Amino acid sequence: MGSVQEGNNAVRLPVINISEFSVGVGKQLLDAAIRYGFLYIDTDGTGFTESMVDREFELSRNFFALPEAQKKKCLIDETNRGWTGMHGEILDPKTQRKGDFKEAFNMGEFLNGEPRQPMPQALEPHIKELADFERTCKKVSDRILDLLGLGLEVDEPDFFSSRHTQPSGCTVRFLHYPSISADVDYHPEVDIRAGAHSDYGSITLLFQRPSQPGLQIMTSDQMWAPVPVIPDGYTSATFPPILVNIADLLSYWTNGLLKSTIHRVIFPQDSGPGGGDRYSIVYFCHPGNDVELVPVPSKLVAAHVLEDGTQVGYGGGAATKRAITAKEHLNNRLQATYEFRIQKTSEDGPAA
Ligand SMILES: O=C(O)CCC(=O)C(=O)O
Ligand SMILES: [Fe+2]
Numbered sequence: 001m002g003s004v005q006e007g008n009n010a011v012r013l014p015v016i017n018i019s020e021f022s023v024g025v026g027k028q029l030l031d032a033a034i035r036y037g038f039l040y041i042d043t044d045g046t047g048f049t050e051s052m053v054d055r056e057f058e059l060s061r062n063f064f065a066l067p068e069a070q071k072k073k074c075l076i077d078e079t080n081r082g083w084t085g086m087h088g089e090i091l092d093p094k095t096q097r098k099g100d101f102k103e104a105f106n107m108g109e110f111l112n113g114e115p116r117q118p119m120p121q122a123l124e125p126h127i128k129e130l131a132d133f134e135r136t137c138k139k140v141s142d143r144i145l146d147l148l149g150l151g152l153e154v155d156e157p158d159f160f161s162s163r164h165t166q167p168s169g170c171t172v173r174f175l176h177y178p179s180i181s182a183d184v185d186y187h188p189e190v191d192i193r194a195g196a197h198s199d200y201g202s203i204t205l206l207f208q209r210p211s212q213p214g215l216q217i218m219t220s221d222q223m224w225a226p227v228p229v230i231p232d233g234y235t236s237a238t239f240p241p242i243l244v245n246i247a248d249l250l251s252y253w254t255n256g257l258l259k260s261t262i263h264r265v266i267f268p269q270d271s272g273p274g275g276g277d278r279y280s281i282v283y284f285c286h287p288g289n290d291v292e293l294v295p296v297p298s299k300l301v302a303a304h305v306l307e308d309g310t311q312v313g314y315g316g317g318a319a320t321k322r323a324i325t326a327k328e329h330l331n332n333r334l335q336a337t338y339e340f341r342i343q344k345t346s347e348d349g350p351a352a
Helices: 023-035 050-064 068-072 125-153 249-254 325-349
Strands: 037-042 082-084 103-108 170-178 194-197 204-206 215-218 221-227 242-246 263-265 279-283
Touching: 023 125, 037 103, 050 103, 050 125, 050 170, 050 204, 050 279, 125 170, 125 204, 125 279, 249 325
Parallel strands: none
Antiparallel strands: 037 242, 082 103, 103 170, 170 279, 194 263, 204 242, 204 279, 215 221, 215 263
């Protein structure tokens, strides 16, 4: 991904209000999902309030401010839950010299309001708020999936959401990209906050903070385009819209009609020395573990033939391939990250 050119123009993604459940809104979502693979959702009518999202970021900041020894008590494991420290993950191994300049804490799905993983002591008193946030993410994701079903004119518009059962790989992820000091070994041509990648699930919701930019997406003309946290003309300067992107499984499910767009997070040039801190919160939405990625019964998907006649993934006309399950796909995609982590541990000596 290193050779992709830097573009200057921010991409103008549509802002869509999903409070009305209609074919018209479904078509707006579908159009953006086909064209860009990314779009904003107006927070109005989603169930998210500004104070709820601010509070979630406060919990995230408090967690990352803990001494490393405490965070290490919840180290990420093979279930993909827990904390991973600076450079613990490498999203674009072909290009990057070392791991991402970030730390992250993954919370897998809650069951009846309870986490199914060891939680750091600092978050224990706040389980209810964390569970409420996760539940709202799930609700909004299901609504987007249903609207996309409407837009795709699937006979059962809940085709996608009804396949988003538990247990699944759904994850709320806190992210912290620290400002770096001048003495840090950092090479701007290869080092990056989050390397170029596409997401592994069905859709992703991204929550960002005003004045903490850095996300770029690759446009169809193979240029990197910055995505503003708050687009021009948006109604709030303090409560950004939710950025939503199509991830791999929805692209596979639709034979590539919906785009799983490559994106990355850079050190923004105009945030002063060290890049400034960036915090973000991501909800990775996944279908149920055992769900087979069979073709979606949609005329629009069936009519979509790629220019060179190839088929991608398991959607549309690609039914002759064995339909893999959502969990198989997730495990395949996590493999590179785990390999890196294992290698890193052996280089650094035994894991602490
Ligand atoms: O922090 C961000 O803005 C994006 C993170 C991301 O793309 C990811 O974790 O998959
Ligand atoms: Fe991502």
